[in-house]
Amino acid sequence: MTMDVDLLRPGTVPISPDTVLWFEFLLNPSLLHSHISKPSPDPSPTDLIIKFMTINAEQNNDVKVIENDANDLKINVMSKWTYKNLALKILSLKVAAYLKWDLELLQKKLPLQMQLTLLQDLFYIAMDIVVEIPIVPENAPNNISDRDLFTLILYHRWLLRAIVYRALNNKQPKLFVHNAVIQETNYVASTINDEIIRKLELHATNSINFLNTVLQLNDLKPKVLSLDTFQMLTENSTEIKQNWDSVHSITEDELKCQVHYDLAVFHILKAEYQTAKYHISQARDLYNKLDTSTPMLYCNINKQYLDGYCLACEVPVENKAPNLTQQLLTSIKDQYTNILQILQADNIVREIPQVYRDNLELDIQGGLVNRKIIVARDLLLQIQCLNLVRKVVENETIIGDYVSEIKAAGSKGLEVFFWAFNGVLEKSSALDKQRIVRHLLYLVLMRDIDGLANKILTDANYASLFDATELEEIKKEAFPDDLDIPNLLLNNDWGIAPVDYTQKQKIGIFELEQRLILSYNPHEIRQILMEIVRIDNSSYVKPQWRINNFWEIPIPLQSVISSIPEGFLKDYSYILLAKSKELALAKDFPGSKTLLNIVENEVQHHAQSLNEANKLLMGGNNLIFKLLKLLNWESLLIEICYYLHAWPATNICDTQAVTVQCKQCLLTLQSTDQVLPRQEIIEYCTVFLLNMSEWDYLTSLEKQWSCFEFAAALSNVAKYKGQKFPKEAWDMVLAACKSNRDLPQKRSSSNSGSSGNSISRDSLINISSTFSRLRELTVLNISISLLARLHNILRDESSLELYTTYLNMWPASIPNAKLYNMRIISEYLFQLLSQALKYYPNNVPWLRLMGDLNFVLGYYESAMKYYLEAIIVASDLFTLPVRGQIDDLVYRRMIKCCAHLQCNTQAVVLCQFLDEVDYALAFKMAGNEQKNAAPNDAMDAYYHCIWDTTILEYLINLHTKRGEHHRKQLAIKVIGLLELNSNNNEEIQREAANTRKARFLRALAKQYVY
Structure with a gap:
């Protein structure tokens, strides 16, 4: 079976008779199970999910209608999905069900955004709602149907696991698709994944609370949706109907074991070890009660990983004695207690990975050099000799000059050396002894260690390892006076004619x-x-x-x-x-x-x-x-x-x-x-x-070179600073921003500078290069204001205008506006502003203009960043009032940014910053808080930043209707503190409001700027 041809035009490539095209799964649902149940299906089940979702994404077109009742939040859906779209979603869910909803496998094989889409499809099919993850229904687990419980548990488990997986595997799965267009649509930039994870992290507390609530329920009879649960659409289908009776039943222990395990792993990632210890111990106890002889339907826990997490949290594992690797890690944690005995035992069984032993040696050596640890004087040498023994008997390459360390220690070094070998000599195999002999001979003959040869000869255990010839060589090293040097080595003349080597x-x-x-x-x-x-x-x-x-x-x-x-x-x-x-x-x-x-x-x-x-x-x-x-x-x-x-x-x-x-x-x-x-x-x-600032000189130059034209035009503007209309600079930039088809093809025969729309290509290039090299403040201000005014004229939307200095010196309209390229102007302005802020980072009008430009282009988070930077500079880090430089228009645009980012509570607080509080807008944003609560908008954190009692009274009434008792009490507490201070004079109240304002702006700066 192949998926690498153009399946919408199958006739374009010769197809094998055994090939099954993707739409055949729609026509004959039985093909799916027969294919994925093969021993090694090609494509694999996860590849099928990717294929179904890729095709679906190309034609997905849905409209959501969200209605907000006073007492309840309902999400209704008016779907424009075709039956083909729905059928592809069901196929993806059937494959996931066949895989037993194995989140570990899905996270490894599917890109993060496809995992998110798969869960959203599950919500739609199983619960008949459309959700935008991470905004999901907050239903109580003790009062919902089995399929709703399954869906919510799976989602909240996935959320925690996604955070863990991203932290441990900061790479996205690669999709090997031959179709370049499909591959490009499947690719998700790392920054987008980071944004998704950031939003999920802010909802992790909700998932933890939900899963803990599930764990507290008793007499659970959990169900798992199976492949047969999802029914394919037929040609006569008029609605989606699933077989909710065709499900798998699992035990309460199996469900809770998996949930405890996922919670434990998440808490370990967050270094919350006491909570993790509780969950991993519960998971261990439940796992030991399960029948693991056959594959389970839901619980998918690797026993080795479970034991590893238990050891990390100091939870006993089946009363087994820890192996040598675990003993080594425990010894390191306990300041190297019994470390030598562990290494000696490992030299016999050879269980600890060599890299652990090498790292141990390097850690102690580094700690002694830096004086960060205090150990016995000979501990390092003993560990080095034990590591040397391990490498000798394992026939590994010996890295490090252990011989120099032994020589430097003198007689003590030789004593430690033989002590290390004594630990393995009695229990060594014949091959081990052969390797020991070879290494000792090397040390005797090549490294010249004083006393080594004598020690071997006088110790019967070592002397018995060598044959007569080898002992004779060792004796010669022990008694060098008896050495008989051949005459050939004493004579320089060996009877060989010298050879001259010359280089070409x-x-x-x-x-x-x-x-x-x-x-x-x-x-x-x-x-x-x-x-x-x-x-x-x-x-x-x-x-x-x-x-x-x-x-x-x-x-x-x-x-x-x-x-x-x-x-x-x-x-x-x-x-x-x-x-x-x-x-x-x-x-x-x-x-x-x-x-x-x-x-x-x-x-x-x-x-x-x-x-x-x-x-x-x-x-x-x-x-x-x-x-x-x-x-x-x-x-x-x-x-x-x-x-x-x-x-x-x-x-x-x-x-x-x-x-x-x-x-x-x-x-x-x-x-x-x-x-x-x-x-x-x-x-x-x-x-x-x-x-x-040599503006007089530049304006006096003859315009016979195109590079003088724009510089002279800018100089003319800088000289008068708005006292007269600078027509030349305006006309030159207008010509530069015309569409390519309107540009002249060659220079005029006079080679002279020209104005209006007949500007040469050399001059157009010169304008761009001049912008990139500007440094002087006045000229930068003029150039920026020119581009900003032109941007406003071509945009022609009063609500999206840019504001900066010197705007009024330029015309308010231009003829034939459609002839000009809006994209070029935006790019010129963005590049020029970025460059200007690089050299003048504390220029408040430019920071505000950069915020306006990002706002107009739809980059709301960046717009908030630059607006806040402007406020930081204007207020001297929120210590001074900012009136005059930051007006109501900036605050209203910040409110709109928060609304687009779904940070509704931040928008509510910002409504107070206006000269006249916009209560209608504040109440609207407060009403949207729960409906569109965004991950980066924690409402409780900003309550203490509200100083307007009317807004607080509205919030109290709103939370009363919604039954949100915690937030209601918080709002009552805040309004009570304000009323206690109502007897203070106006200046004190204004100072208190400024304090709350500065606190709120600092919180925003931490989120968007720092």
């Missing part, structure tokens, strides 16, 4: 070239080039500047250097210039400029040393002058880039000197008899002068 010349040059590519040291580069010439003077057949294809320098420089005759100067200059460019791209501007200066000095020195004939060969002084001029401009470019990169640091260069150099560079454009700087340098010089 090409290999030597290749090694030097590799060093040349890697080096950025100018002195080393010089030496390498000279060495290459010394080895092979003909090496210039292939110039050294060509050995690396990635070495590139600006075209003007490349043109001048190519005119220099082949030789050292050409190679040296080209290579240093290429490496200077590499350093500049890596933001190492000082290093880049250093290389440029060395090239400049080298050219000057070389020019002075040339005679007249050579000067003529190189093109005379004109070539030298041109090269030096180009180098000077490249050095200026590095200075400007360094200054812009390090902004707002202003001490990295002499800004006045750089300003003069920029003006001189631009001045050369006015004459035609000089070498012209390249376009990039002209652009950077122009932007640098713009950031240095």
